[in-house]
Amino acid sequence: MQxxxxxxxxxxxxxxxxxxILLSKGVDHIEEIRVDSQPQERVKMMEMTGRRTVxxxxxxxxxxxxxxDLMALDSQGGLLALLNGD
Numbered sequence: 076m077q078x079x080x081x082x083x084x085x086x087x088x089x090x091x092x093x094x095x096i097l098l099s100k101g102v103d104h105i106e107e108i109r110v111d112s113q114p115q116e117r118v119k120m121m122e123m124t125g126r127r128t129v130x131x132x133x134x135x136x137x138x139x140x141x142x143x144d145l146m147a148l149d150s151q152g153g154l155l156a157l158l159n160g161d
Contacts, residue, residue, distance in 0.1 A: 077135035084111040089142035090130040
């Protein structure tokens, strides 16, 4: 399974929802980067994604986007394939 990295904050319901979706798909580890406690990481996230909102989710080297993007990918049947590196 591909590595999953997620930029989050402490009080983000969309981050919680995205984590639930990923865990339900068999992801056993999510590397969380807290941009509220590490402001330099928010700058890095914004440079990589062009977005300032959280969550910002990466599966392997692919930037999935936020929670809505993750849900859309899942509803189109692409999430498991991306997680499995297919």
